Amino acid sequence: MNENSTHSFFKNTKGFWEETPKEFHNRGFLFGDGLFETMVFENNMIRFSDYHQERLVMGCATLQLNTSQLSDIAEIERLLINNGFQGVSKRIRWNVYRSGQGKYTPVENGIQETLQISAFSMANPLKSKAAFSSTFRVPSTIWSHCKTINGLHYVMANLERIEKSLDEIILLNDKGYVSEAGSSNIFWEIEGVFYTPSLESSCIAGVSRRVILEKLKDLGKKVGEGIFLKTDLMQAERVFTSNVTGICMIENIEGNTFKTSGLPPELFMLFK
DSSP states (O other), X not given: OOTTSOEEEEEOTTSOEESSOSOSSOHHHHHOOEEEEEEEEETTEETTHHHHHHHHHHXXXXXXXXXXXXXXXXHHHHHHHHTTOTTSOEEEEEEEEEOSOOSSSOSOOOEEEXXXXXXXXXXXXXXXXXXXXXXXXXXXXXXTTSOBSOOHHHHHHHHHHHHTTOSEEEEEETTSOEEEESXXXXXXXXXXXXXXXXXXXXXXXXXXXXXXXXXXXXXXXXXEEEOOOHHHHTTOSEEEEXXXXXXXXXXXXXXXXXXXXXXXXXHHHTTO
């Protein structure tokens, strides 16, 4: 197999994984009616596997999807090993969408699943130039914390990032509070206290966000989850983002410069 190519698997109605899709015009494609997990496969295991499984199940409950036939992580790990991916690091996207057709109104609440396996790269450790989006906001919904297939506000925000020659873009929610970055959660530090927007800010319930918060508390660090204004973040000494690929320091946001070293090394080790 070419290690840089993307490989796909599709789970059929009998519960077997195949490399050929049975239906292209599914509800995920037509309506964005589903969820996904982005995961790292390394040392023949999926990193933070329990947290990914838990988040996906919770997301399915929010979207009223029946999870009785949902795969578990161990099954996906076996599939990867049996198809020649053992001993390599891969980025795995696990897509779960509502089965059946219908129009906006679903005719059933079962699930279908696909996997996309691609090359994995660690996070860029430093992003030099960031700014707040002046055009797009994260909408507040009961599924804002879920990783839904419909991510147009992230797509459009990252187009704005490219147009403005930024390395990172930061999003506010529709009430004007800090929510998240273009593809990651955001944290900042002020006088030894670490802050991050709460889920009430419409940010994604990131797996990396969860493990970082747990590690900070294990280290005895003070942590503040809450609703914050842009001015709160701009008072920070350090700002960093996190997603499945790791932690990235932000050097400058709209002319404000931040420290890019000094984070507890234990945070970076979470992603090694």
